[in-house]
Each structure stands twice: as structure tokens, then as C-alpha cells.
Amino acid sequence: MEQYKGAPFGELSPHVFAVADASYRAMISEGRSQSILVSGESGAGKTETTKLIMQYLTFVGGRASGDNRTVEQQVLESNPLLEAFGNARTVRNDNSSRFGKFVEIQFDTNGRISxxxxxxxxxxxxxxxxxxxxxRNYHCFYQLCASGRDAEKYKLDHPSHFRYLNQSKTYELDGVSNAEEYIRTRRAMDIVGISHEDQEAIFRTLAAILHLGNVEFSPGKEYDSSVLKDEKSSFHLGVASNLLM
Ligand SMILES: Nc1ncnc2c1ncn2[C@@H]1O[C@H](COP(=O)(O)OP(=O)(O)OP(=O)(O)O)[C@@H](O)[C@H]1O
Structure with a gap:
């Protein structure tokens, strides 16, 4: 990053840092907002490229280390958080973003992130x-199932026991620990300022979704009516309703 800082565009090898640096310089010299559009097919590298751009901008626009770097940290930690809830494994990409995003980073007149x-x-x-x-489904579900005490609290266990996860037999990703990613997601939530109470509410809702997925119905005695299929269904419905209360 140091190498690309202030280097004339085109002088060094092509790199996303050069694009980020050029737009940062243009913003400073012209005093106008700049946009960088990252496009490409699935798996092309948009998510990773966006993260590199954000890293570069927090590098050139961040405060000196030791100062309060809360905003920069929040900018960078927003990535693992969004990925937990919006990324999933697809046939083309183990960490495919299943949503679009517009990231806005604001700078003050000194070029510092504000x-x-x-x-x-x-x-x-x-x-x-x-x-x-x-x-796979969204990473957050597998992370929660691997969260140890939290999973027990929400009556969750291995993903193979939940309909919304066991339609596919892929539960793990190469080189990724669901348990460690859960801790990373919780840390990112702390850094971006989500209160523990809200975090708890979010994970309770995720657990309730998994339990609801296991509720099955069968035809009732009355015309067009239905009843819970079995004990298992009533257990999951009971847990889901408790979690959502
Ligand atoms: N700069 C890079 N260096 C090394 N590997 C990369 C780089 N960019 C992308 N990759 C590899 O390609 C994979 C797919 O990249 P990424 O998730 O950024 O694609 P994407 O265009 O955002 O895809 P999608 O549209 O599915 O979200 C990454 O998981 C990584 O393995």
C-alpha cells in the first residue's frame, strides 16, 4: 500500500490500490465525491477487491495508529459481518455475496475518514x-450451530438436523472453521456497535428460523384443515415460539 500511495497512475503495475489512490487524490484535489464501480461475474473477485479498496482508503485516510481509530475499524469490520449474513457457498464461489452493496466512505476536508x-x-x-x-445456506446459520454454549441455549445442534440446512450435504467449507467464524462475527458486531441485547435478538431469530423449518403438517380431520405431523414438529414449533417471544 505504501508503494502506491501518491504514485502517478500507470507508473506501477496495475493494481486496485492504484485505482483507489487515484480516486482518493481526485477527491482531495477536486473536492468532489468519487465513485468506484466494481463489477464482474460471480467469482470474479468483486468482494475481495472491494475489501482491498476499503483497506487502502482506511490506510491513506486513517488516523495515525494510537489515535482513536474507531471509524476505520468499523469500516473494515463491516465486511465479516455482512458476509456472515449475506454470503453463502454456491457452485461458483465458496463465499458468494448474495446481495448488492453500496459502500459510502466520508472524508473530512483534511482527507481523514469521518x-x-x-x-x-x-x-x-x-x-x-x-x-x-x-x-449452502447463509454462513451465519452454520456458525450459530457451531457456537457451543449459544447453540445449546437455542436448542441447536449439527446442521444435518435442520431441514433448511440438510437439503444440501455440504456443511463445512475448506479451510474455514464455523466456530471461529462465529466468534469473528460476534466481534465484528461489537465493533460496529450492535448492543449485546440486539445481538441476542438476532441470533434468537436465526435459531427460530431453523426450528420453524422442521415443523411439518399433515391433513386434519376437518375438511381443508391441518395438524402438526408428530411430536418432533410440536417440539420445534414450541422452541421457535419461545425464541420469538
Ligand atoms: N485478489 C485476490 N487474490 C486472491 N484470491 C482472490 C482475489 N480475488 C478473489 N480471489 C478468489 O476468488 C474467490 C471469489 O472472489 P469474490 O468472492 O471476491 O468474488 P465475487 O466477484 O465477489 O463473487 P460473487 O458475485 O459470487 O460474490 C475468493 O474467495 C478468492 O478465493
């Missing part, structure tokens, strides 16, 4: 209830 905002678009919601082998 704030940030992220807007997300069009999450692929159908994935929550339907997946096909070898794809």
Missing part, C-alpha cells in the same frame, strides 16, 4: 428456505 454508511440491496431471500447440493 464516517461511513453501507446500503444493501436485493438479498437472495429464497436461499433461507431452499438450497441444493453442494451449495
Amino acid at each position: 464516517g461511513a454508511a453501507i446500503r444493501t440491496y436485493l438479498l437472495e431471500r429464497s436461499r433461507v428456505v431452499q438450497i441444493t447440493n453442494p451449495e
Whole structure:
């Protein structure tokens, strides 16, 4: 990053840092907002490229280490958080973003980061209830199932016991520990300022979704009526209703 800082565009080998640096310089010299559009097919590298751009901008626009770097940390930690809830394994990419995002980083007149905002678009919601082998549901579900005491608290266990996860037999990702990723997601939530109470509410809702997925119905005695299929279904419905209360 140091190498690309202030280097004339085109002088060094092509790199996303050069694009980020050029737009940062243009913002400073012209005093106008700049946009970088990252596009490409699935697996092309948009997510990783965006992270590199954000790293570069927090490098050139961040405060000296030792100062309060909260905003920069929040900008960088927003990535693992969004990925936990919006990324999933697909046939093309183990960490495919299933939503679009607009990241805005604001700078003060000295070129220092003063704030940030992220807007997300069009999450692929159908994935929550339907997946096909070898794809996966959103990472957050597998992370929660591997969370040890938290999983026990929400009456969760291995993903193979939940309909919304066992439609595909892929539960693990190469080189990724679901348990460690859960800790990383919780840390990111702390850093971006989500209270523990809200975090608890979010994970309770995720657990309730998994339990609801295991509720099955069968035809009742009355015309057009239905009843819970078995004990297992009434257990999961009971747990889901408790979690959502
Ligand atoms: N700069 C890079 N260096 C090394 N590997 C990379 C780089 N960019 C992408 N990759 C590899 O390609 C994979 C897919 O990249 P990424 O998730 O960024 O794609 P994407 O375009 O965002 O895909 P999608 O549209 O599915 O979200 C990454 O998991 C990583 O393995």
C-alpha cells in the first residue's frame, strides 16, 4: 500500500490500490465525491477487491495508529459481518455475496475518514428456505450451530438436523472453521456497535428460523384443515415460539 500511495497512475503495475489512490487524490484535489464501480461475474473477485479498496482508503485516510481509530475499524469490520449474513457457498464461489452493496466512505476536508454508511440491496431471500447440493445456506446459520454454549441455549445442534440446512450435504467449507467464524462475527458486531441485547435478538431469530423449518403438517380431520405431523414438529414449533417471544 505504501508503494502506491501518491504514485502517478500507470507508473506501477496495475493494481486496485492504484485505482483507489487515484480516486482518493481526485477527491482531495477536486473536492468532489468519487465513485468506484466494481463489477464482474460471480467469482470474479468483486468482494475481495472491494475489501482491498476499503483497506487502502482506511490506510491513506486513517488516523495515525494510537489515535482513536474507531471509524476505520468499523469500516473494515463491516465486511465479516455482512458476509456472515449475506454470503453463502454456491457452485461458483465458496463465499458468494448474495446481495448488492453500496459502500459510502466520508472524508473530512483534511482527507481523514469521518464516517461511513453501507446500503444493501436485493438479498437472495429464497436461499433461507431452499438450497441444493453442494451449495449452502447463509454462513451465519452454520456458525450459530457451531457456537457451543449459544447453540445449546437455542436448542441447536449439527446442521444435518435442520431441514433448511440438510437439503444440501455440504456443511463445512475448506479451510474455514464455523466456530471461529462465529466468534469473528460476534466481534465484528461489537465493533460496529450492535448492543449485546440486539445481538441476542438476532441470533434468537436465526435459531427460530431453523426450528420453524422442521415443523411439518399433515391433513386434519376437518375438511381443508391441518395438524402438526408428530411430536418432533410440536417440539420445534414450541422452541421457535419461545425464541420469538
Ligand atoms: N485478489 C485476490 N487474490 C486472491 N484470491 C482472490 C482475489 N480475488 C478473489 N480471489 C478468489 O476468488 C474467490 C471469489 O472472489 P469474490 O468472492 O471476491 O468474488 P465475487 O466477484 O465477489 O463473487 P460473487 O458475485 O459470487 O460474490 C475468493 O474467495 C478468492 O478465493
